[in-house]
Amino acid sequence: VFFESMSNPTLELVDIQAVSEIAHAQGALVVVDNVFSTPVFSDALGQGADVIIYSSTKHIDGQGRTLGGVILGTREHIRKVVEPYMKHTGGSMSPFTAWVQLKGLETLDLRVRAQAQSGQAIAEALEGHAKLKQVIYPGLPSHKQAALAQRQMGSGGTMLAIELAGGKDAAFAFLNALDVIVISNNLGDAKSIVTHPATTTHQRLSPEQRQTLGITDGLVRLSVGIEDTDDLIDDILNALNAV
Numbered sequence: 001v002f003f004e005s006m007s008n009p010t011l012e013l014v015d016i017q018a019v020s021e022i023a024h025a026q027g028a029l030v031v032v033d034n035v036f037s038t039p040v041f042s043d044a045l046g047q048g049a050d051v052i053i054y055s056s057t058k059h060i061d062g063q064g065r066t067l068g069g070v071i072l073g074t075r076e077h078i079r080k081v082v083e084p085y086m087k088h089t090g091g092s093m094s095p096f097t098a099w100v101q102l103k104g105l106e107t108l109d110l111r112v113r114a115q116a117q118s119g120q121a122i123a124e125a126l127e128g129h130a131k132l133k134q135v136i137y138p139g140l141p142s143h144k145q146a147a148l149a150q151r152q153m154g155s156g157g158t159m160l161a162i163e164l165a166g167g168k169d170a171a172f173a174f175l176n177a178l179d180v181i182v183i184s185n186n187l188g189d190a191k192s193i194v195t196h197p198a199t200t201t202h203q204r205l206s207p208e209q210r211q212t213l214g215i216t217d218g219l220v221r222l223s224v225g226i227e228d229t230d231d232l233i234d235d236i237l238n239a240l241n242a243v
C-alpha cells in the first residue's frame with residue numbers, strides 16, 4: 001500500500017496508523033511518501049508504516065541546491081529489496097551531493113519548525129480574505145482533517161494552498177505581483193516559493209482529473225520559507241490587492 005501522508009497540492013492527510021493496521025491485516029507492506037509531512041513532524045515508522053521515502057531535494061537539502069532521495073526501512077528490506085535494485089539500475093548519489101544534504105540535515109529541525117510557525121500565521125492572516133475562495137492549511141481549525149493533523153503531526157506543516165476566487169487570471173496576477181516570494185516548482189526551501197499546479201506540476205492531468213483532485217485554475221501552492229513572517233504576510237496581502 002503506497003500513499004502520500006499529506007497530498008500534493010491539496011494537503012489532504014492519510015491516517016497512517018489506521019491504514020497500516022488495515023494493510024498489515026492483509027499482509028501488505030506500507031510505503032509512505034512523507035515529503036509534505038516532513039521528517040520533523042511525521043514519525044510514520046512509529047505510526048506503523050514499513051518503508052518511508054523522502055525526496056531529499058526538498059526540506060532535507062533545504063536550499064534548492066541538489067537532487068536526492070531517501071528510502072528508510074528495516075535492514076532486511078534495504079538489503080534484500082533496495083540494494084539489489086540500486087546495484088542493477090545504477091542510481092547512486094555523488095559524494096558532494098551527499099555532503100550537501102548531510103549539512104542540510106544539521107539545520108532541518110530549526111528550519112522546518114520556523115517554516116511551520118510562519119505557515120500557521122500566514123494561514124490565519126489569509127483565511128476569509130475577499131479575493132480567496134479558500135485557504136487550505138492543516139493547522140487551521142477549518143481544515144477538514146484538523147484533528148488528524150494535530151494527532152499525527154502536531155503541526156499544520158510548511159505548505160499551504162490558496163484558491164483565488166478569480167480563477168487562472170487572478171492566480172497569475174497574484175503570482176506576478178509577489179515581491180519576496182519566488183515562483184518555482186521546488187518546495188521545502190529556505191526561500192518561500194509559489195507554484196501554479198494546474199499549469200505546471202499537474203498540467204499533464206486532464207481537466208476532469210484535476211477537477212476531481214480539487215486542483216482548480218485558481219489554486220496556488222505556497223511553500224513557506226524562513227523569511228520574516230510579517231514580510232511574507234505583507235507580500236501576500238499586497239499581491240492580493242493587485243489582483
Ligand SMILES: *Cc1c(COP(=O)(O)O)cnc(C)c1O
Binds near residue numbers: 035036056057058068
Ligand atoms: C518532489 C516530490 C517527489 C519526487 O522527488 P524527486 O526528488 O523530484 O524525485 C515525490 N513526492 C513528493 C511529495 C514530492 O514533493
